[in-house]
Amino acid sequence: MPGNRDVTASNEELRAGIDVFGATHPxxxxxxxxxxxxxxxxxxxxxxxxxxxxxxxxxxxxxxxxAYLLVVADGASGMLGARQASTxxxxxxxxxxxxxxxxxxxxxxxxxxxFLNQLQNAVERAHDKVRxxxxxxxxxxxxxxxxxxxLWPRAYVxxxxxxxxxYLRGGRLRQLTQDQTAYEQLLDDxxxxxxxxxxxxxxTHRLKNVLTSAIGGQIKPSIGLVDLQAEDVLLLxxxxxxxxxxxxxxxxxxxxxxxxxxxxxxxxDLALERGxxxxxxxxxxxxAAP
Amino acid sequence: xxQKKICMVGVFGTGKTSLVQQFVYSKFSExxxxxxxxxxxxxxxxxxxxxVNLLLxxxxxxxxxxxxxxxxxRGSSGIFFVVDGTRRETLxxxxxxxxxxxxxxxxxxxxxxxxxxxxxxxxxxxxADVYGLIGEGRYIVKTSARTGVGVNEAFFWLADRTLxx
Numbered sequence: 001m002p003g004n005r006d007v008t009a010s011n012e013e014l015r016a017g018i019d020v021f022g023a024t025h026p027x028x029x030x031x032x033x034x035x036x037x038x039x040x041x042x043x044x045x046x047x048x049x050x051x052x053x054x055x056x057x058x059x060x061x062x063x064x065x066x067a068y069l070l071v072v073a074d075g076a077s078g079m080l081g082a083r084q085a086s087t088x089x090x091x092x093x094x095x096x097x098x099x100x101x102x103x104x105x106x107x108x109x110x111x112x113x114x115f116l117n118q119l120q121n122a123v124e125r126a127h128d129k130v131r132x133x134x135x136x137x138x139x140x141x142x143x144x145x146x147x148x149x150x151l152w153p154r155a156y157v158x159x160x161x162x163x164x165x166x167y168l169r170g171g172r173l174r175q176l177t178q179d180q181t182a183y184e185q186l187l188d189d190x191x192x193x194x195x196x197x198x199x200x201x202x203x204t205h206r207l208k209n210v211l212t213s214a215i216g217g218q219i220k221p222s223i224g225l226v227d228l229q230a231e232d233v234l235l236l237x238x239x240x241x242x243x244x245x246x247x248x249x250x251x252x253x254x255x256x257x258x259x260x261x262x263x264x265x266x267x268x269d270l271a272l273e274r275g276x277x278x279x280x281x282x283x284x285x286x287x288a289a290p
Numbered sequence: 291x292x293q294k295k296i297c298m299v300g301v302f303g304t305g306k307t308s309l310v311q312q313f314v315y316s317k318f319s320e321x322x323x324x325x326x327x328x329x330x331x332x333x334x335x336x337x338x339x340x341x342v343n344l345l346l347x348x349x350x351x352x353x354x355x356x357x358x359x360x361x362x363x364r365g366s367s368g369i370f371f372v373v374d375g376t377r378r379e380t381l382x383x384x385x386x387x388x389x390x391x392x393x394x395x396x397x398x399x400x401x402x403x404x405x406x407x408x409x410x411x412x413x414x415x416x417x418a419d420v421y422g423l424i425g426e427g428r429y430i431v432k433t434s435a436r437t438g439v440g441v442n443e444a445f446f447w448l449a450d451r452t453l454x455x
Contacts, residue, residue: 109365174326188319226327227361
């Protein structure tokens with residue numbers, strides 16, 4: 001199971017750092033894995049070559065991680081090039097953020113809107129790239145994308161599709177994103193009631209798999225943010241997790257695990273135990289205690 | 291391009307998200323979604339010949355778990371307070387929020403929307419209750435996110451005032 005762990009962040013504003021880990025698995029019903037995840041730390045770096053100064057502590061804090069970028073993407077199943085779509089989207093996002101993040105190492109109210117615009121630009125660039133993969137295909141490539149850019153204490157979330165972002169605080173799990181599916185749209189506009197949805201479980205299942213917004217398809221990115229606190233736990237995941245693991249189990253596992261890696265492994269294992277009909281990708285980030 | 295940040299503030303369940311949805315997308319959802327953190331929408335408007343990009347920060351409603359955070363308010367040019375006309379306690383909760391905004395931003399133009407005018411027969415807030423809210427730089431308006439009554443009027447008043455200030 002591939003993963004990445006970063007417990008080295010020592011930037012003053014990131015307190016003692018964030019323990020981050022990601023994992024993905026093809027699941028039990030599919031051979032290909034169209035899910036992708038990406039975890040990056042963005043660094044403002046000054047390396048002192050030579051000096052007559054005695055105290056270099058003021059400069060060491062400039063060497064830690066300054067921002068985090070977390071991304072999950074789920075290539076839309078049933079379409080040609082699903083893996084290529086999620087791969088292209090994540091690569092493009094990472095490249096765009098990598099190019100522009102140099103201006104935004106610290107949370108800054110005055111620069112915030114520009115930063116948000118850049119996040120949206122990154123998503124639109126990914127959308128254009130994915131659409132360009134096979135412009136002649138009748139049914140083009142598409143992918144969900146949920147990304148979080150973390151400039152402590154603020155976590156910015158840009159979301160397209162039905163992957164999800166959550167945070168756990170004080171044992172309470174909150175979902176930061178709303179699924180952009182036909183199911184949610186019909187409930188929202190009152191075409192279908194929740195009672196009707198329960199009575200037609202087969203239809204509901206199909207509607208939950210129809211995306212109303214996707215990178216490469218019709219795109220309606222939603223943007224949000226939350227200010228984090230010490231001991232908050234973050235989760236980004238694809239629907240391969242949430243179709244098998246309800247919020248109550250997610251909260252229990254995130255709250256009881258000793259590390260991000262343990263959380264990831266337990267979440268993926270539970271999805272596998274319950275059948276794992278789809279690919280699964282998860283990222284867990286644990287903010288350090290004060 | 292001129293950009294103005296507007297924060298939607300109020301107790302949970304008053305209709306902040308629905309007002310934004312009505313203003314930006316001209317739609318109303320019967321399903322209640324509790325906002326988590328902040329959701330950001332934008333709308334370009336024309337105010338007296340000036341194009342303004344309104345950045346609408348829809349803040350999670352204050353409840354027993356979460357207080358409204360002053361950090362979200364910083365950089366705002368105007369505030370859109372929302373009260374639910376059918377729930378008197380949302381008016382009581384407004385006092386703390388007015389203080390928080392004053393302490394964080396100083397005097398900024400503010401709309402105070404008494405929402406859900408479409409079910410006015412169920413209101414527990416009367417005109418006399420609202421008189422105490424009248425003040426310089428405040429606009430008090432009755433709105434309905436469901437029907438759209440008062441919605442454009444309120445947002446355009448605020449956009450106009452942010453340009454003047």
